[in-house]
Every structure is written in structure tokens, then in C-alpha cells.
Amino acid sequence: MAESSDDGSRKGPDTGPETGSRTGFTGLQVAMICLAVCVVAIGATLWVLRSWLFPGPFDAVDLSAREEQVLDDKLNRLAQVAGADLQAGTAGRGSGQSDQEWLRPAPYVEADGSREVSFSERELNGLIARDARLAERLVVDLADDLASARALIPLDPDFPLLGGRTLRVNAGLEIAFSGKRPAIRLRGVSLMGVPVPNAWLGNLKNVDLVAEFGGNPGFWQSFAAGIEDLRIADGELQIRLRE
Numbered sequence: 001m002a003e004s005s006d007d008g009s010r011k012g013p014d015t016g017p018e019t020g021s022r023t024g025f026t027g028l029q030v031a032m033i034c035l036a037v038c039v040v041a042i043g044a045t046l047w048v049l050r051s052w053l054f055p056g057p058f059d060a061v062d063l064s065a066r067e068e069q070v071l072d073d074k075l076n077r078l079a080q081v082a083g084a085d086l087q088a089g090t091a092g093r094g095s096g097q098s099d100q101e102w103l104r105p106a107p108y109v110e111a112d113g114s115r116e117v118s119f120s121e122r123e124l125n126g127l128i129a130r131d132a133r134l135a136e137r138l139v140v141d142l143a144d145d146l147a148s149a150r151a152l153i154p155l156d157p158d159f160p161l162l163g164g165r166t167l168r169v170n171a172g173l174e175i176a177f178s179g180k181r182p183a184i185r186l187r188g189v190s191l192m193g194v195p196v197p198n199a200w201l202g203n204l205k206n207v208d209l210v211a212e213f214g215g216n217p218g219f220w221q222s223f224a225a226g227i228e229d230l231r232i233a234d235g236e237l238q239i240r241l242r243e
Contacts, residue, residue, distance in 0.1 A: 060125075060129040060132075061126045061135075063122070063129070067126065071123050071127060074123070075127075115241040115243075116240045116241075117239050119236065120237075121235050124142070125139055138151050138152075142235050143235075145174055145175060146172055146175070146232065147172070147173045147175055147232060148171065148172045148173070149171050149172075149173075150168070151170075152167070152168060153166065153169055154166050167191060168191070168192050169189065169190070170193075171187075171190070172188055173186060173187060175237070176230075176231055177227075177229050181214070182223070182227050183208050184210055185207060186206070186207065186209070187205070210224045225242070226241055226242055227239070227241065227242065228240040228242045
């Protein structure tokens with residue numbers, strides 16, 4: 001019996017190209033990644049809610065002794081020029097007199113000095129800081145022809161939906177002088193970063209309040225009549241009063 005001959009070496013079944021090591025994530029790894037993403041998302045959401053619905057108080061401006069003295073001198077000069085004591089409740093500041101010492105019979109004397117006075121943004125915030133509660137709830141910013149204010153307003157616990165939370169309010173007021181009279185315009189008001197519709201503001205947005213209401217006897221007419229110049233420039237509120 002003849003032996004059968006092989007023309008070639010016996011080959012096993014073809015397994016194709018050699019398979020490399022697996023690089024995909026396991027089910028456990030995918031689950032851990034999803035969990036980490038959820039934790040980060042929840043943390044970010046809580047931080048946003050905490051920042052917007054329960055914001056912390058503002059940092060009060062702490063004026064130095066020298067800055068306090070300069071501010072008091074300006075308030076005293078403004079009070080003398082305006083013929084009114086603007087320092088009620090700040091007894092002894094600047095003048096060195098208590099309310100009891102000041103309250104004595106004396107003839108009226110009007111200062112002949114300059115009728116100009118200016119207040120920097122820092123001085124205005126320092127003046128606000130004299131009221132401890134107000135200092136944590138209100139700050140002002142001065143830009144060219146623009147005064148802005150940010151306020152934190154705590155809502156009553158019985159207030160619908162937002163009861164017990166703190167409302168963030170931002171407002172801007174344009175202050176300039178044109179046509180020999182001051183021009184005061186409301187730029188807008190925002191609540192929690194959302195602009196309030198003009199209709200809700202009585203359609204007063206971008207309206208010159210002095211021109212609109214100064215024609216009739218009242219606050220705006222008296223206010224405009226006593227101002228020689230009024231503007232905001234270089235981070236300062238500059239006022240010049242009429243005789």
C-alpha cells in the first residue's frame with residue numbers, strides 16, 4: 001500500500017490577523033465615569049443655586065482714618081452750601097461736635113467757599129458702610145455718566161415661590177448735564193440677571209426724568225433748579241450747586 005505524500009506542510013485552520021489587547025472600558029469603568037459626571041453636575045447646580053438664591057453679603061468698604069476725614073469734610077461743605085445738616089445720625093463726625101453741642105442758639109452763617117463737591121466710588125460705598133446692615137446689602141459703581149447699584153433684598157418667608165430667599169437687583173442710572181440742566185435717565189433694572197420689561201417700569205427706561213417731570217412743581221423741578229453742573233467722570237460724582 002503506497003503512502004500518500006503531502007505536497008506541503010499541514011496547515012491548521014486560518015485564524016486571521018493576530019488580535020491585539022483589548023482597549024475598551026469595562027462596564028464598571030463606564031458606571032464610575034457616569035457617577036463622577038453626575039456628582040460634578042449636582043455640585044455645580046448646588047453652587048449656582050447657592051450663589052444666586054442664597055448669596056452672601058457684600059464686603060463693606062473700610063475707609064482709612066484719613067479717608068473718613070476727607071469724606072466728613074465734603075459732607076460738611078455740602079451741608080453748609082445746601083443750608084441743611086446732612087450728617088444727622090453721624091454725631092461728632094468731622095465737626096468735632098455732638099448733636100447736643102451743635103443744638104444751641106446761633107445766627108445763621110452761609111459759607112462763601114466753593115459750591116463744588118465730588119464723591120468717589122470708594123467714598124460713596126464708605127458712606128453706605130456707615131450703616132452696617134445697609135453695607136451688606138448695597139454697593140454702587142461709578143462709570144462715565146453712569147451710576148450703577150447692586151442690592152440684595154431678603155424676601156419675606158411668606159412671599160410666593162421665592163419666600164425666604166434673597167433677591168438680586170441691579171440697576172443703572174445715567175447722570176449727565178445738557179442744555180443747562182441735569183439729565184437723569186433710568187438705563188434699566190434687572191432681577192436675578194433678567195432685565196425687567198420697560199412696561200413694568202412705567203415706560204421710564206431711557207427717559208430723561210428731569211425733562212419729563214421737571215416742568216411741574218415738585219422734586220424734579222426743585223432739584224434741577226439747584227444744580228449748576230452734575231456729571232460722573234473719572235470714577236467721581238461731581239456736583240456744583242447754584243447760588
